[in-house]
Amino acid sequence: DAMVIQNPxxxxxxxxxxxxxxxxxxLNHNVMYWYQQKSSQAPKLLFHYYDKDFNNEAxxxxxxxxxxxxxxxxxxxxxxxxxxxxxxxxxxxxxxGQGYQxxxxxxxxxxxxx
Amino acid sequence: xxxxxxxxxxxxxxxxxxxxxxCNYSYSGSPELFWYVQYxxxxxxxxxxxxxxxxxxxxTADLNKGETSFHLKKPFAQEEDSAMYxxxxxxxxxxxxxxxxxxxxxxxxxx
Numbered sequence: 001d002a003m004v005i006q007n008p009x010x011x012x013x014x015x016x017x018x019x020x021x022x023x024x025x026x027l028n029h030n031v032m033y034w035y036q037q038k039s040s041q042a043p044k045l046l047f048h049y050y051d052k053d054f055n056n057e058a059x060x061x062x063x064x065x066x067x068x069x070x071x072x073x074x075x076x077x078x079x080x081x082x083x084x085x086x087x088x089x090x091x092x093x094x095x096x097g098q099g100y101q102x103x104x105x106x107x108x109x110x111x112x113x114x
Numbered sequence: 115x116x117x118x119x120x121x122x123x124x125x126x127x128x129x130x131x132x133x134x135x136x137c138n139y140s141y142s143g144s145p146e147l148f149w150y151v152q153y154x155x156x157x158x159x160x161x162x163x164x165x166x167x168x169x170x171x172x173x174t175a176d177l178n179k180g181e182t183s184f185h186l187k188k189p190f191a192q193e194e195d196s197a198m199y200x201x202x203x204x205x206x207x208x209x210x211x212x213x214x215x216x217x218x219x220x221x222x223x224x225x
Contacts (some may be wrong), residue, residue, distance in 0.1 A: 040219045042118070042218065043158075043200070090158065092158075104159075
């Protein structure tokens, strides 16, 4: 079953200690997204890749970076996590094309900061 | 700027009762509107989109540009409809692929 896979499901890190979240996909989609979802809030887009073309949202903090080494994988790097970065991080993919293409979501990684 | 508002955090109904989940949006251009659903312990998934004008699992939603609304409706709720529902918007005319989500409404269908 073609999927969007996020590892790990739960991640705990220390305040200020860099952390990387992973997303892989078997859908061969060109577009990959990272969303941040805090408790009782809407998912908020951080950035997305169209192939290797990186698109950062204007209000995404510099503390958040992303890498996409190939079509299948995309990583979210948080350089110095603060307590306010504790959230669910969602990865999604979509095809390109005219009009909107549905986004396929992973299960998410819940990040806790000690 | 794009904004999606879901005024109700929680909607509780009895099985067989009609359901309406409210969604209002703010967008100056030509929007595409969607409903996403997240069942317990499952991933977020697309339920329906306005451009398809379809009914999925008995749910329908009509885009009302005059009222800038995209309410989700079902005439008779089922227990398996209990889930978190998110309304989302994409700015079709900007070519922007990303979604702007509302904060979600939890639907509880009681037996």
